Amino acid sequence: MTKVALVLKGYPRLSETFIAQEIKALEQRGLQIQLVSLRHPTDSHVHPIHQEIKAPVNYLPEYLHQEPWRVIKALVKVIPKSTFWRLLAVWWQDFKRDRTRNRLRRLGQALVLAVELPAATQWLYAHFIHTPGSVTRYTSLLTGLPWSCSAHAKDIWTTPQWELAEKLNELTWLATCTQANQQYLQSLSATPEKVMLVYHGLDFNRFNAKTPSNISAPSNISDSVVSVDDKFSNETNEETNSPVVQLISVGRAVAKKGYDVLLQALAQLPNELNWRFVHIGGGPLLAGLKQQAIRLGIANQVVWLGAQPQAEVLAQYRQSAIFVLASKITEDGDRDGLPNVLMEAQSQGVACIASNISGIPELIIDEKTGLLVPQDDVTALTHAIAKLISDSEFRHQLAAAGQQRVTTEFSLNTTIERLAQQFGLASSEQIGVEKRGK
Known part of the structure; x- marks a missing residue:
């Protein structure tokens, strides 16, 4: 049975449901996982799936000065090893090109991880190729264990090409979630076949639109659903007597999500359209976006729910008619990959x-199966939103087609097969045969 140390930037995180889904699915296939987190959790809630994951978590020193003796103890143990000096030579080359505390921190975390790994660990696997990838790479150099990686969005497009190329040359394989990512990473690798396309996929046992009663909201957050309904339940357009159409978006308030553009588009909607907008997610730009909504005169039509667990997100999807995500590429190259929230909404x-x-x-x-608009194009986004608010027949047509496509082509059961194969795990067909044999 394969035993893997899975390195994450932070765990658990509400915004990384796709990682939790993967961990749970791999556990069900028989993979023994030790989770390794570079940071402690900051979210006040967790998703139900986090409570189902059995893997233990080892939290590395988030900042080296917070646990100096843990770092010193690790250093004393590895200094006599020849692999430490080879690692130090590689790290020094990295540091000369990236003279930051972050680079030193990753070295210290790798030392701690190397000496604290369970003795039977056979493989190192990182989610995100930037900082988790660095800690995993350094640990691999020190221990001799092979390593692999899943790369997603910001970690790819904001990491220097020299660093991506060196990591790609050393790792065993890499999975990424879009064709655009795959093509870019393959162009940087001496062995392009290492880079494989693996969509995240959804677990449709959890995202089952036909049986919403199977998912209940935790009591500590259920009031937020009621508050949204109470605020708007009696509102209708005085001229058309039409009900409120609920729009929703789920995502962290960061630049690449384009929420500033979305608010501008909402403010330009014709007055005769009756709508409300619900946002779920935390993030550093949230306070500024709330102020922007006030300046644009739409604050009374916007509800900010903050970060919420999966049950609440599902409850809001099921009250909504339109999902909007105005993603864009930022100046530093950061961008979305293929946001799971789009698949969730379509499901x-x-x-x-x-x-x-x-x-x-x-x-x-x-x-x-939906509408696409150019990034940063407020006018195009306004027209798209107005079209779906006013044309319910077209809206329902797109919703049905989107749901059909996502359930047939983006199922976790399909996408997890490729990862299971990479870890040498039995396929679902083999598992089925074994169960029938018993």
């Missing part, structure tokens, strides 16, 4: 509008 029969960047067109076929 619940919600019509989607999104930017036509990165891997999003791999999921949404414009005018067939």
